[in-house]
Amino acid sequence: xxxxxxxxxxxxxxxxxxxxxxxxxxxxxxxxxxxxxxxxxxxxxxxxxxxxxxxxxxxxxxxxxxxxxxxxxxxxxxxxxxxxxxxxxxxxxxxxxxxxxxxxxxxxxxxxxxxxxxxxxxxxxxxxxxxxxxxxxxxxx
Ligand code: ATP
Ligand code: MG
Numbered sequence: 001x002x003x004x005x006x007x008x009x010x011x012x013x014x015x016x017x018x019x020x021x022x023x024x025x026x027x028x029x030x031x032x033x034x035x036x037x038x039x040x041x042x043x044x045x046x047x048x049x050x051x052x053x054x055x056x057x058x059x060x061x062x063x064x065x066x067x068x069x070x071x072x073x074x075x076x077x078x079x080x081x082x083x084x085x086x087x088x089x090x091x092x093x094x095x096x097x098x099x100x101x102x103x104x105x106x107x108x109x110x111x112x113x114x115x116x117x118x119x120x121x122x123x124x125x126x127x128x129x130x131x132x133x134x135x136x137x138x139x140x141x
Pocket of ligand 2: 118120
């Protein structure tokens with residue numbers, strides 16, 4: 001199996017509810033290693049660019065407003081099969097459909113306020129990591 005890197009975000013709803021630690025514990029508990037992390041607040045421009053793939057979707061502005069509504073915690077995760085492993089521990093996009101024990105089942109409120117983001121493929125992982133981190137900010141181990 002390949003060692004991969006993926007981008008993870010604790011979204012503003014989970015940060016507001018003091019669930020940063022709970023989310024990171026689940027990520028580490030799933031065998032993922034945090035090799036970079038920062039707490040930041042996105043501008044409308046940054047959030048729009050990050051979610052540019054959803055620009056034509058009906059919920060785009062709602063998504064941008066939500067993602068800029070407060071600080072987010074962004075982290076780079078590393079490990080075997082990290083992209084899929086992260087998606088598994090995140091659970092389904094809609095917390096109501098997420099499997100018990102997943103981050104979204106535990107901490108998500110609804111399909112908009114769903115606690116976390118995770119890259120969905122190797123190419124998006126690369127782009128999304130570079131969106132937030134310089135290579136010098138990552139401590140691979
Ligand atoms: P993410 O990209 O945040 O990891 P995802 O890959 O599971 O989530 P996407 O289809 O990429 O889901 O949607 C991106 C985000 O847009 C979702 O996480 C959610 O916050 C928001 N979103 C998706 N569908 C809806 C919807 N119908 N109404 C409101 N927000 C939505
Ligand atoms: Mg997505």
